[in-house]
Amino acid sequence: MNILVVDDEKMITDALQLILKNSNNKDKITVSTNGEDAFRRMKETTYDIVVIDINMPEINGLTLVKKIRNEINYTPEILMISGNFTPENVQIASDFNIQYTLAKPFNAQKFLEKIETVKKHLSKVKRAS
Numbered sequence: 001m002n003i004l005v006v007d008d009e010k011m012i013t014d015a016l017q018l019i020l021k022n023s024n025n026k027d028k029i030t031v032s033t034n035g036e037d038a039f040r041r042m043k044e045t046t047y048d049i050v051v052i053d054i055n056m057p058e059i060n061g062l063t064l065v066k067k068i069r070n071e072i073n074y075t076p077e078i079l080m081i082s083g084n085f086t087p088e089n090v091q092i093a094s095d096f097n098i099q100y101t102l103a104k105p106f107n108a109q110k111f112l113e114k115i116e117t118v119k120k121h122l123s124k125v126k127r128a129s
Helices: 010-021 035-044 062-072 087-095 106-129
Strands: 002-006 028-032 049-053 077-083 098-105
Touching: 002 010, 002 035, 002 077, 010 028, 010 035, 028 035, 035 049, 049 062, 049 106, 062 077, 062 087, 077 087, 077 106, 098 106
Parallel strands: 002 028, 002 049, 049 077, 077 098
Antiparallel strands: none
């Protein structure tokens, strides 16, 4: 799988990248520390899973999701992460068909469990098509 991790905190992107690499998987992991860079990367490369923090400067995670859904010609599965899931954020995520969320702080095990859930969903979808 091709996974993009987007968070403005480099410490978070580095940690999530390390967690994914150390989980004995063959995934290709790319990190981005802002929404503009992430959007540019998504126009150049197809990602299966995009992990997006909601609270980022410039383009926040929800605005990035809107751009992805409206301007990218493929539909990756999105895992939204945030330390502040408000009812409004949850509604917007739902409006954009985001099924996967994870509240910060979380540990490596919770993160990997969520990623595995997304991967299982993707393999079911691929088998069905």
